[in-house]
Amino acid sequence: MSVLKIKDVSKIFPNGNVRAVDSFSLEVADGELVCLLGPSGSGKSTLLRMVGGFERPTSGEMTIDGEDITHVPPEKRPTGMVFQSHALWTHMNVFKNLAFGLKLRKVAPDEIKRRVEAVLDLVGLAGYGTRHVAQLSGGQQQRVALARSLVLEPKILLLDEPFASLDQHLRERLREEVRDIQQRLKITTLFVTHGQDEALSMADRIVVMRDGKTEQIDRPDVVYREPQTPFVAGFIGTMNLIEGNVANGIFSKAGYSTPLPVSDGPAILAVRPEALDLAVASEGSQGKVHRVTDYGTHGLVDLELNDATRVKAMVSHPDLFRAGQGVTLAPRAIAAYRDGVVIHRA
Amino acid sequence: MTAIDAGQPVLAAPERRRPIGLLLVAVPVLLVIWLIIWPIISAVIQTVWVKTPEGGNSFSVETYRFFFSDGYSLSNLSITLWTTGVCAILLLVVCLPIALYLRFSDSKVAAYVQGLAIFPMFVPSIILSFAFIRVLGPNGTVDLVFNAVGLPKIRSPYLTPWGPVIGLVWDNIPLTVLILLSGLGNVSNQAIEAARDVGAGKLALLWHIILPRISNSVLVAISFAVLGIFSAFTLPYVLGPAAPEMMGPFMQRTFRELFEPQTAITQAVITFGFCIVFGLFYVRSVARNQAP
Numbered sequence: 089m090s091v092l093k094i095k096d097v098s099k100i101f102p103n104g105n106v107r108a109v110d111s112f113s114l115e116v117a118d119g120e121l122v123c124l125l126g127p128s129g130s131g132k133s134t135l136l137r138m139v140g141g142f143e144r145p146t147s148g149e150m151t152i153d154g155e156d157i158t159h160v161p162p163e164k165r166p167t168g169m170v171f172q173s174h175a176l177w178t179h180m181n182v183f184k185n186l187a188f189g190l191k192l193r194k195v196a197p198d199e200i201k202r203r204v205e206a207v208l209d210l211v212g213l214a215g216y217g218t219r220h221v222a223q224l225s226g227g228q229q230q231r232v233a234l235a236r237s238l239v240l241e242p243k244i245l246l247l248d249e250p251f252a253s254l255d256q257h258l259r260e261r262l263r264e265e266v267r268d269i270q271q272r273l274k275i276t277t278l279f280v281t282h283g284q285d286e287a288l289s290m291a292d293r294i295v296v297m298r299d300g301k302t303e304q305i306d307r308p309d310v311v312y313r314e315p316q317t318p319f320v321a322g323f324i325g326t327m328n329l330i331e332g333n334v335a336n337g338i339f340s341k342a343g344y345s346t347p348l349p350v351s352d353g354p355a356i357l358a359v360r361p362e363a364l365d366l367a368v369a370s371e372g373s374q375g376k377v378h379r380v381t382d383y384g385t386h387g388l389v390d391l392e393l394n395d396a397t398r399v400k401a402m403v404s405h406p407d408l409f410r411a412g413q414g415v416t417l418a419p420r421a422i423a424a425y426r427d428g429v430v431i432h433r434a
Numbered sequence: 435m436t437a438i439d440a441g442q443p444v445l446a447a448p449e450r451r452r453p454i455g456l457l458l459v460a461v462p463v464l465l466v467i468w469l470i471i472w473p474i475i476s477a478v479i480q481t482v483w484v485k486t487p488e489g490g491n492s493f494s495v496e497t498y499r500f501f502f503s504d505g506y507s508l509s510n511l512s513i514t515l516w517t518t519g520v521c522a523i524l525l526l527v528v529c530l531p532i533a534l535y536l537r538f539s540d541s542k543v544a545a546y547v548q549g550l551a552i553f554p555m556f557v558p559s560i561i562l563s564f565a566f567i568r569v570l571g572p573n574g575t576v577d578l579v580f581n582a583v584g585l586p587k588i589r590s591p592y593l594t595p596w597g598p599v600i601g602l603v604w605d606n607i608p609l610t611v612l613i614l615l616s617g618l619g620n621v622s623n624q625a626i627e628a629a630r631d632v633g634a635g636k637l638a639l640l641w642h643i644i645l646p647r648i649s650n651s652v653l654v655a656i657s658f659a660v661l662g663i664f665s666a667f668t669l670p671y672v673l674g675p676a677a678p679e680m681m682g683p684f685m686q687r688t689f690r691e692l693f694e695p696q697t698a699i700t701q702a703v704i705t706f707g708f709c710i711v712f713g714l715f716y717v718r719s720v721a722r723n724q725a726p
């Protein structure tokens with residue numbers, strides 16, 4: 089039963105005067121897993137570290153279950169943090185790594201033993217207690233790090249790119265495991281990643297961050313289907329963003345045009361490759377095939393509009409297309425942006 | 435035929451290189467034997483293979499029996515051990531906080547502190563001694579300042595056992611800080627933050643996370659300091675009391691002023707023995723710490 093509220097939090101690093109986090113607000117519901125997603129340097133780690141108590145906010149406040157934690161030091165916060173790597177204590181074995189926090193809380197030895205074993209079992213490392221951490225694989229080490237936080241039953245679990253140093257295969261497996269554990273324990277979680285796959289597959293809600301500010305907060309499918317800004321549209325999944333002009337309800341760009349019922353002026357047209365149909369056209373073509381890539385299950389056609397603007401389209405029969413061919417474009421779903429906000433969706 | 439010819443040089447190469455390798459190793463080994471091992475052995479022999487009144491030579495531990503039954507020699511040995519021990523403790527007490535500060539502070543002051551801590555390394559002992567006398571000696575700066583503000587005279591540590599202690603600690607701060615600092619470099623920020631995250635306060639952090647990780651560096655730093663201090667000469671000679679005196683000045687005086695080379699060599703062998711014990715202790719602890 090834990091709710092995290094972040095209200096108008098900013099962080100300015102004095103050296104270099106970087107505004108790493110800028111008036112950020114977020115409410116994480118009880119048992120919810122929220123992903124902070126954004127490019128490198130967008131302030132995700134800084135925000136997470138402020139929640140964990142490792143950085144002091146320049147302004148704003150944070151509460152957990154209504155209790156102000158803004159100025160509480162990390163050792164007194166009900167948060168548990170899993171770091172990217174190198175955070176296990178290499179002079180202790182697995183059991184001692186997990187037991188350390190409990191010992192500091194003066195938990196009785198047999199209770200410590202019971203809880204450590206239960207959590208090791210939970211992360212799939214039953215019987216690994218006496219192992220030295222240096223004798224564990226990267227994936228096992230991150231599981232120990234997770235277990236070390238979980239054993240203290242924190243109100244809020246914080247994870248900062250915990251799988252970044254692992255290979256793709258392991259990352260996908262651990263992702264599922266962490267999601268399972270999180271749902272089983274119903275623990276309120278804030279998860280930092282710059283991998284959109286990770287965010288889309290794990291999160292209840294995604295916060296897309298850019299330059300320390302929120303671009304969009306929504307469920308993964310909404311973020312994917314209805315990006316609110318061109319930045320989100322370009323950042324999540326693959327998106328064709330075509331900058332052009334609207335006149336009399338017609339969007340046009342270098343020989344390509346399509347109806348767009350918005351007022352006259354510049355606009356960015358957004359089309360997902362999977363929502364763009366192509367047809368080979370001998371005359372009246374709007375673009376030219378540049379390259380065709382066959383992925384077996386589907387194909388990807390790179391094409392160029394008349395002014396060399398690149399556009400991608402997903403096709404089910406790549407063998408129908410050949411480099412140099414003229415094609416016409418027929419988008420099935422579009423969105424349009426002006427001044428950084430969405431102005432039309434169809 | 436060609437195959438065999440082509441193969442021969444490849445096979446022969448290590449054979450030909452081996453003598454060169456041995457030669458390269460032999461030079462330092464011979465130097466160590468000639469300059470270090472042999473003098474040690476010869477010194478030990480000189481102290482136990484003594485001239486008899488009849489003009490011959492015989493085995494005798496008389497010089498050692500004398501050293502260990504002579505009150506003055508023993509008090510010199512114990513003042514040396516005392517000085518070494520006190521210096522080792524003070525060095526840790528002084529240098530560990532400095533090193534911790536340098537490792538974990540990101541303020542600009544840290545750079546100046548580091549400069550200050552390393553500075554004594556570039557000051558020769560003899561200059562250090564005179565600086566000490568001018569500041570802490572009779573009618574030194576401290577005396578003058580105390581006098582000026584109407585405070586009573588302090589008892590100067592100059593020419594007391596505390597004189598060498600202060601000088602030797604000051605002299606050994608740079609190396610100790612540097613070694614501790616390199617040890618602290620191996621403690622990752624994330625390991626520290628993780629410990630704070632599970633609830634470790636400053637003291638628990640130091641005791642359970644930082645110290646175990648730098649125990650080797652502490653051992654190395656203390657061993658270096660102890661070995662240097664135990665046989666130190668200049669600082670105890672200039673700053674210490676006339677009696678009892680540390681082993682360094684004691685040996686020198688026995689040799690130069692009392693013209694008793696045999697006794698001086700015995701003192702040297704005993705000093706060396708203590709250093710060897712420290713060295714062995716150090717090697718054993720490091721080896722044990724390295725086995726996980």
Ligand SMILES: Nc1ncnc2c1ncn2[C@@H]1O[C@H](COP(=O)(O)OP(=O)(O)OP(=O)(O)O)[C@@H](O)[C@H]1O
Pocket residue numbers: 101103104106107108126127128129130131132133134135282
């Ligand atoms: N200790 C610091 N001092 C000064 N600037 C910092 C500090 N830590 C972070 N920054 C700056 O704050 C901004 C946000 O950094 P942050 O680490 O939060 O980004 P991030 O989103 O986690 O990026 P990444 O995906 O690369 O981890 C960056 O411009 C960074 O340079």
Ligand SMILES: [Mg+2]
Pocket residue numbers: 132133134
């Ligand atoms: Mg980061």
